[in-house]
Amino acid sequence: MVGKHYLRVVADNIKYDLELRRKYTVLRGHSATGKTTLVQLISNKEQKGVILESDIQVIVLNDNWSVLDANKLANCLLIADENLVEIGLSNNTFTDWMKTIDAYFLLITRRNLSGVPISVKEIYEFYSEEVEHAGRIYTCNMLVSRFNESNSAIKPDLIITEDSKTGYQFFNAVFGDKCKCIGAGGKSKVANLIAKYDGLYNTICVIVDSAAFGDCIETVANVIASVKSDIYVLLPESFEYLLMSIKDLDIPAEVLEDTYDYCSADFLYSIFGVRVSKEVEESWERFFTKYLVQHTHGDKTLEYNKRTRLKPFYINHYKDVLSTLGELQL
Amino acid sequence: MLNVSVKDIREKIIFGSWLDIWGKDFLVTDFGKYVVKKIDNSEVFDRNVVISPILGGIPPADISNGAKVLICINFTDNIFCISHMGENCYEVLAEICRRKDVTLIADISILPFRLGDFDRIHFLDDDSYVETDRDFIRKYISLGGV
Numbered sequence: 179m180v181g182k183h184y185l186r187v188v189a190d191n192i193k194y195d196l197e198l199r200r201k202y203t204v205l206r207g208h209s210a211t212g213k214t215t216l217v218q219l220i221s222n223k224e225q226k227g228v229i230l231e232s233d234i235q236v237i238v239l240n241d242n243w244s245v246l247d248a249n250k251l252a253n254c255l256l257i258a259d260e261n262l263v264e265i266g267l268s269n270n271t272f273t274d275w276m277k278t279i280d281a282y283f284l285l286i287t288r289r290n291l292s293g294v295p296i297s298v299k300e301i302y303e304f305y306s307e308e309v310e311h312a313g314r315i316y317t318c319n320m321l322v323s324r325f326n327e328s329n330s331a332i333k334p335d336l337i338i339t340e341d342s343k344t345g346y347q348f349f350n351a352v353f354g355d356k357c358k359c360i361g362a363g364g365k366s367k368v369a370n371l372i373a374k375y376d377g378l379y380n381t382i383c384v385i386v387d388s389a390a391f392g393d394c395i396e397t398v399a400n401v402i403a404s405v406k407s408d409i410y411v412l413l414p415e416s417f418e419y420l421l422m423s424i425k426d427l428d429i430p431a432e433v434l435e436d437t438y439d440y441c442s443a444d445f446l447y448s449i450f451g452v453r454v455s456k457e458v459e460e461s462w463e464r465f466f467t468k469y470l471v472q473h474t475h476g477d478k479t480l481e482y483n484k485r486t487r488l489k490p491f492y493i494n495h496y497k498d499v500l501s502t503l504g505e506l507q508l
Numbered sequence: 509m510l511n512v513s514v515k516d517i518r519e520k521i522i523f524g525s526w527l528d529i530w531g532k533d534f535l536v537t538d539f540g541k542y543v544v545k546k547i548d549n550s551e552v553f554d555r556n557v558v559i560s561p562i563l564g565g566i567p568p569a570d571i572s573n574g575a576k577v578l579i580c581i582n583f584t585d586n587i588f589c590i591s592h593m594g595e596n597c598y599e600v601l602a603e604i605c606r607r608k609d610v611t612l613i614a615d616i617s618i619l620p621f622r623l624g625d626f627d628r629i630h631f632l633d634d635d636s637y638v639e640t641d642r643d644f645i646r647k648y649i650s651l652g653g654v
Contacts, residue, residue, distance in 0.1 A: 191562045209574025209594035210548040215563065218570065260573055264592075288591040290617060306549075306596060314549050369616075373649050396617040401649075403619060404642035 179253050179280050179459070180445070182438045186231040187219050198255060198282050199438040201460055202296045204392065206288045207304035211316050213286045217259045234282075241265075244275060252280045263287040277460060292366075295461035296392030298322055298413055321395065322413070331507035332410045334383035336375055340365050340391070345417035347488040349385065352496045353506075365394045369401045376405040383506060388413035389463035414503055418466040421482065422473075423502040424495045429473065441465040446472060510605040512590070512614035513632045514653040520587040520613055526576050527569070529586055534579050535568050543582075543600060547575040581610055590615040598623035616648050 179201070187194040194216050196203070205213050219228045221238045230236065235254040239246075239262055256279070258266070263285055266272020273294050276283055285291070301321040309315045334357050339346045342361030350359040358379070362368045368386060375382060384398070391413070402409045414420050415437075422429045433440050441462055443454050450472040458464045467484060474480040479491050492499070500506055521529065532555055534540050541552045548571050550560045557565050568576075574593040580586060582604050590612045593601065602624030604610055611632070619641040620626055628639045633651045638644045 207594060208596040210550075210572035210596075211594070212562070214570075214573065288594070288617065289589075290591075290615075370649055373646060400616055400619050400641075401645055403622075404640075404645050 179282055180439055180442045183234050183255065183282065184232060185236060185255060185284075186229075187216060187223075188229040189219050189227070192219075196284070196302075198284065198300075200297055200300050200441070200462065201282055202276075202291075202294060202392075203282070203284050203300045203302070204291070204296055205284065205286045205302050205304065205318075206321075207302075207318075208306050211304035211306045211318075213304055214259055217257055217286065220257065244271065248279055254281045255284060256281050257284045257286075259286050260288075263291075264289065267291070277457070280456065280459070290393045290397065292393050294393060295390035295463065297390065297415075297462065298388040298392050298395045301392050301395070325399065325411070328410055328505050332381065332383050332505050333507050334379075334381045334410070336360065336379040336382045338362055338368060338371050338375075338382065338384045339417075340368060340386040341417065341484075343484055344482075344488045345385070348417070348493060348496070348499070351488075351493045352500075365391055368394060369397045372398065372401050372405065372409060376407050376409075379407055381408045382410070384409065384411045385417075385503075385506075386411065386413060387416040387463050389415045389419070389466070390461045410505065412503060412505060416463040416466050418463070418470045418482075418484075420499045420502050421492055422466060422470055424492070424498040426491075426495065426498075427473065427480070429469075433469065437462050437465065450475075509609045509628075509630055510601070510620070510626055511609060511611040511630045511632050513611065514614050514648055514651040515633055517587050517611075517613060520589065521580070526580055529580055529584050530568070530576075531583060534583050537583075539582055540579055543575050543578050544571060546600060547578065547597060548572050578604070582608075587611045587613065589613040590618050590620075595623050599625070602626050614648055614653060616645060616653055620644060 183198045185196045192212060217238055220230060220236060223230050232255060237254050237256050239256055239258045267289060299320060299322060302318055303321050305317050306314050337349050337353055337357060337359045339349050339361050342363040346361030353359055360371065362371050365386060368384060372384065398411065422434060441459055443456050443458050446454050446468055452472055454468055458468045470482045474482045479489060535552050536555045544550050544552050544558055550558050553559050556567060558568060558571055560566050574597040577588050577592045578597055578600050581588060598620060605626060620629060621641045628637045629644060630637050631647055638647050
C-alpha cells in the first residue's frame with residue numbers, strides 16, 4: 179500500500195484530522211485525551227451521529243483480527259486500540275500478523291513496539307492541561323516536537339551511530355581524526371551507550387535512522403534528560419537516505435521527498451525489474467536500502483551493500499551527505 | 509511505596525482484563541469519584557454511569573484506561589505495567605503509594621520522579637532503592653531493561 183491518506187472524524191464536541199503516510203502510525207499520550215474515543219466514535223458512527231471522512235476504507239480491529247481475510251483488509255486503514263495491541267503484544271502474534279497485511283495501521287498504545295519499524299515522525303502525542311479561565315485544553319503534537327532543535331552547528335567529541343556497518347564506516351572515515359566514533363550495533367543499544375559515555379565526553383552526537391527508531395526514541399529521550407553531557411540526536415530518515423542525496427547518484431528527487439507514493443515492492447520492480455519482498459514496505463528505511471542497492475548494482479565504484487565495505491565514492495561525497503544531515507560540522 | 513520490576517511478572521494484569529477484577533462499587537467511592545474527576549474531567553453519576561463533558565453519559569467501561577488502572581491499583585493488589593497509565597496519572601499514583609505498596613512492571617518511557625511526588629522507588633529485581641529519575645534510568649538499564 180502506498181500514498182498519503184486522510185482520516186477525519188467529527189462529532190458534537192470533538193474533531194480528529196489525521197494524515198497517514200506510512201504503514202504504522204502511533205497515537206499515545208495522557209490518559210483521557212480522546213485516543214480511545216476516536217476508536218469508539220468510528221465503531222459507533224451510525225449510532226452517535228459521527229461524520230467519518232477518509233479516502234480509504236477504515237476498519238476498527240477487534241478480538242477476531244487473526245481470522246480476518248487478508249485480501250479484504252488490503253489498502254485499508256486498520257485501527258487497533260490499546261487493549262488489542264496489549265493483548266497481541268503478549269505473544270508477538272499481533273505484530274507478526276501486521277507484517278502480513280498490506281494495509282496502513284493506526285495503533286493506540288504507549289508500549290514500545292519492539293520489532294515494529296515505526297518512524298519517529300509518525301508518533302503523535304495527546305496531552306491535556308488545565309488552563310486558567312479556559313478549563314481543560316486538549317492538544318495533539320508529533321512526538322518529535324517535544325525536542326528542542328539545535329540552532330547552531332554541532333562539533334561533537336563523540337559520535338554514536340546506530341549501526342556498526344556502513345553508517346559507522348562513513349562517519350568514522352569523515353570525523354574519525356577529529357572525534358571518537360562508535361557504532362552501537364543496533365538501535366536497542368543506543369540508549370545504553372549514551373548512559374555509558376555520559377560525563378566522559380562533553381558533546382555527544384547520536385545519529386539514528388528515524389524511519390524505524392520510533393520504538394526507541396522515548397527511551398533515548400529519557401536517558402538524555404538525565405545526563406550531564408550535551409547530547410544531540412540527529413534523525414535523518416536513514417543512512418541510505420543520506421547517501422541517496424548525493425547528486426552524482428541521480429536519484430529522482432520525488433523518491434526522497436514524496437516517499438509515501440513510492441515505497442512499494444511494485445515500484446522497485448517497475449524501476450529495476452527485480453522482485454523484492456513486500457517486507458520492503460514495512461518501513462522507509464528498508465525501502466531506501468533496497469532502492470540504493472538496486473540503483474548501484476553492477477557498478478563497481480558505486481555498488482552499495484550494508485554488510486560490506488563502503489565504497490570510497492560515498493566517503494568522497496561527504497559534503498553532499500553532511501549538507502542533507504544539516505547540523506554536523508567538521 | 510512504589511515497587512517496580514524490570515523483569516516481567518507472569519501474574520500481571522493483561523490490559524483489557526481489568527473487568528475481571530473490577531468491583532461494582534469502586535466507582536462510587538470518594539476515591540473513584542476523585543480519579544474520574546481528576547483524570548477524565550468527568551462526574552460519577554452512579555455505579556453504572558459517568559457523565560463526560562465530551563461524550564455525555566457513558567458506562568464505566570468507557571472511562572479512560574488510566575483512570576480504570578488507578579482505581580484498580582487503589583482497591584486491589586494486582587500488578588500492572590507502568591505503560592498502562594498516561595503521564596497525567598502519576599500524581600495520583602504517588603498519592604496511592606504513600607498509603608500502600610504498589611507493584612508495577614517498569615518501563616523506561618516514563619520518568620516517575622518528574623511526574624509524581626515519590627519519595628523513593630524500590631526495584632524488586634535487586635532489592636535496591638532509587639530517589640531520582642537519573643538513578644531510575646541507570647538502574648533500569650543496569651538490570652537489563654534496555
